[in-house]
Amino acid sequence: MTLNVERIRRDFPILSRTVHGKPLVYLDNAATSQKPRQVIDALSAYYSRFNANIHRGIHALAEEATAAYEAVRERTARFIRAPSPRAVVFTRNATEAINLFANGWGRSRLGPGDEILLSEMEHHSNLVPWQLLAKATGSSLAFIPITDDGRLQLDRLDALLTPRTKLVAVTHMSNVLGTINPVAQLAERAHRQGALVLLDAAQSAPHLPLDVQQLGCDALAFSSHKMLGPTGVGVLYAREELLEAMEPFLGGGEMISDVQLTSATWNEIPWKFEAGTPNIAGVIAFGEALAYLERVGMAQVRAHERELTAYAFTRLRELDGVTLYGPPGDAEDRGGAVSFNLEGLHPHDVGTVLDAEGVAIRAGHHCAKPLMRRLGVPATARASFYLYNTREEVDRLLDALHAVQAFFGRPAPARPVR
Amino acid sequence: MVEQLDELYREVILEHFKNPTHSGELPDAQIRASGVNPLCGDELAFHVKLRDGRLERVRFRGKGCVISQAAASMLATQLEGKTVREAERIMDAMKGLMKGQEPDASADLGDLEALAGVRKFPVRIKCAALSWNVVEQGLEAHAHGGH
Numbered sequence: 256m257t258l259n260v261e262r263i264r265r266d267f268p269i270l271s272r273t274v275h276g277k278p279l280v281y282l283d284n285a286a287t288s289q290k291p292r293q294v295i296d297a298l299s300a301y302y303s304r305f306n307a308n309i310h311r312g313i314h315a316l317a318e319e320a321t322a323a324y325e326a327v328r329e330r331t332a333r334f335i336r337a338p339s340p341r342a343v344v345f346t347r348n349a350t351e352a353i354n355l356f357a358n359g360w361g362r363s364r365l366g367p368g369d370e371i372l373l374s375e376m377e378h379h380s381n382l383v384p385w386q387l388l389a390k391a392t393g394s395s396l397a398f399i400p401i402t403d404d405g406r407l408q409l410d411r412l413d414a415l416l417t418p419r420t421k422l423v424a425v426t427h428m429s430n431v432l433g434t435i436n437p438v439a440q441l442a443e444r445a446h447r448q449g450a451l452v453l454l455d456a457a458q459s460a461p462h463l464p465l466d467v468q469q470l471g472c473d474a475l476a477f478s479s480h481k482m483l484g485p486t487g488v489g490v491l492y493a494r495e496e497l498l499e500a501m502e503p504f505l506g507g508g509e510m511i512s513d514v515q516l517t518s519a520t521w522n523e524i525p526w527k528f529e530a531g532t533p534n535i536a537g538v539i540a541f542g543e544a545l546a547y548l549e550r551v552g553m554a555q556v557r558a559h560e561r562e563l564t565a566y567a568f569t570r571l572r573e574l575d576g577v578t579l580y581g582p583p584g585d586a587e588d589r590g591g592a593v594s595f596n597l598e599g600l601h602p603h604d605v606g607t608v609l610d611a612e613g614v615a616i617r618a619g620h621h622c623a624k625p626l627m628r629r630l631g632v633p634a635t636a637r638a639s640f641y642l643y644n645t646r647e648e649v650d651r652l653l654d655a656l657h658a659v660q661a662f663f664g665r666p667a668p669a670r671p672v673r
Numbered sequence: 674m675v676e677q678l679d680e681l682y683r684e685v686i687l688e689h690f691k692n693p694t695h696s697g698e699l700p701d702a703q704i705r706a707s708g709v710n711p712l713c714g715d716e717l718a719f720h721v722k723l724r725d726g727r728l729e730r731v732r733f734r735g736k737g738c739v740i741s742q743a744a745a746s747m748l749a750t751q752l753e754g755k756t757v758r759e760a761e762r763i764m765d766a767m768k769g770l771m772k773g774q775e776p777d778a779s780a781d782l783g784d785l786e787a788l789a790g791v792r793k794f795p796v797r798i799k800c801a802a803l804s805w806n807v808v809e810q811g812l813e814a815h816a817h818g819g820h
Contacts, residue, residue, distance in 0.1 A: 275677075601715070601737055601738035603713050604740075607678070607797070611678045619712065632714075633713065663687065664691065
């Protein structure tokens with residue numbers, strides 16, 4: 256079954272706007288997705304009909320708001336096949352979810368001699384929190400290297416996974432390379448060594464059917480805004496017994512059970528981790544985003560993006576002097592984030608000219624500087640697809656890239672020193 | 674192409690990018706300074722040979738975007754042969770130009786004036802500014818170390 260993309264596009268008001276006089280071609284979905292009117296409407300419906308603080312009120316509005324908020328927790332649990340909504344904590348974004356786990360789980364458990372195993376392809380949000388944790392606890396970091404085609408070097412895993420390894424924290428899908436990592440295999444081998452597994456699912460949750468039980472991960476983090484929802488909402492999933500044993504990350508209202516002047520006891524999970532008034536409107540609208548994706552079907556979203564990615568690779572290859580990063584376009588283990596460079600041109604110049612053509616892509620280091628060093632480039636251009644993108648938009652991207660090359664010409668080779 | 678784009682990438686800028694006029698190194702340079710834009714990875718290194726208070730020869734090496742590399746070529750071209758004081762005046766005028774100020778008439782900007790269009794692209798100003806930031810650092814370090 257294929258997607259009715261024309262119908263889907265009508266749900267996204269922004270897709271009908273123009274940029275510099277040209278119809279917008281939005282290919283920066285790995286940074287953030289656009290929002291359907293169902294999500295936009297849900298934000299204003301909350302504020303115009305049942306705005307109230309949750310969990311504490313004894314009036315009708317507070318009850319309605321609380322019910323709506325908690326219903327999204329249940330929907331989120333179903334979306335990722337979590338066994339219980341108690342395993343779902345709302346945060347500000349995936350970054351905060353990872354920081355929550357690093358602090359709540361790691362601070363009291365790790366010490367000198369312990370290791371956290373990451374990979375060379377991590378986004379800074381799944382790297383810097385572990386650097387901070389390692390510094391605070393005296394533990395150390397190790398890294399799974401990647402192959403030249405952007406896959407994890409799993410043959411190095413036996414040497415890297417040792418009894419010292421307490422946690423493996425890797426991305427499910429690379430925001431630069433598009434690589435989908437073999438999580439089930441990774442989790443099985445990590446668990447055999449007694450290590451836990453945290454997945455950065457910021458790129459995978461929007462684009463793949465997710466099943467945390469099948470993946471075998473112990474914790475998983477993702478963001479609403481990359482999957483049709485509003486900014487300011489993230490999710491940490493973790494197995495209930497882990498959450499039970501974890502220390503709170505933020506202290507304040509709602510997360511307590513009782514408070515004395517010099518001490519406090521904690522609320523039950525997951526509320527123990529949700530101090531202060533959360534992004535109620537955002538969470539409720541995120542529920543609409545999940546409902547939208549469920550209606551379309553994540554398997555259909557994935558199939559549509561696989562087809563677009565394969566097509567984009569075929570078309571990009573026709574460019575003179577193009578370098579494509581990550582697994583091949585038709586590979587089963589790749590998603591729709593496509594990084595590339597044009598010989599002799601900096602991605603910022605490519606991005607500036609594409610923008611003039613109405614085509615929005617990302618150019619830069621994509622918050623993955625160690626990966627850029629591994630690839631030997633300062634930056635890449637990146638086009639990333641979602642359910643509303645079309646083959647015609649890939650063609651517009653290619654027309655614009657041809658225009659880039661025509662505009663700059665091919666730079667002359669470096670002259671000898673005079 | 675929209676008009677603004679032609680304003681950013683003026684003919685003379687593209688020409689300096691494709692055929693930089695002062696790329697290279699100077700083994701007998703007294704001033705060697707380099708810098709990077711960490712966000713985009715532009716890199717520039719300048720070599721300056723001073724003689725009798727003048728920048729007798731100026732060369733640069735670098736990699737990065739059109740704006741950063743063309744600015745380096747134009748700056749090297751413009752600074753060569755100038756006194757230190759004249760060079761400082763040129764670089765001050767460029768900083769002003771990026772803020773939208775009219776350049777001081779006594780500053781001899783030459784091709785550098787083509788960079789005026791960059792100020793309409795705020796994210797690209799740092800690309801142009803890397804070149805004068807590096808040369809200024811080099812001149813300052815030399816002035817402090819030389820006495």
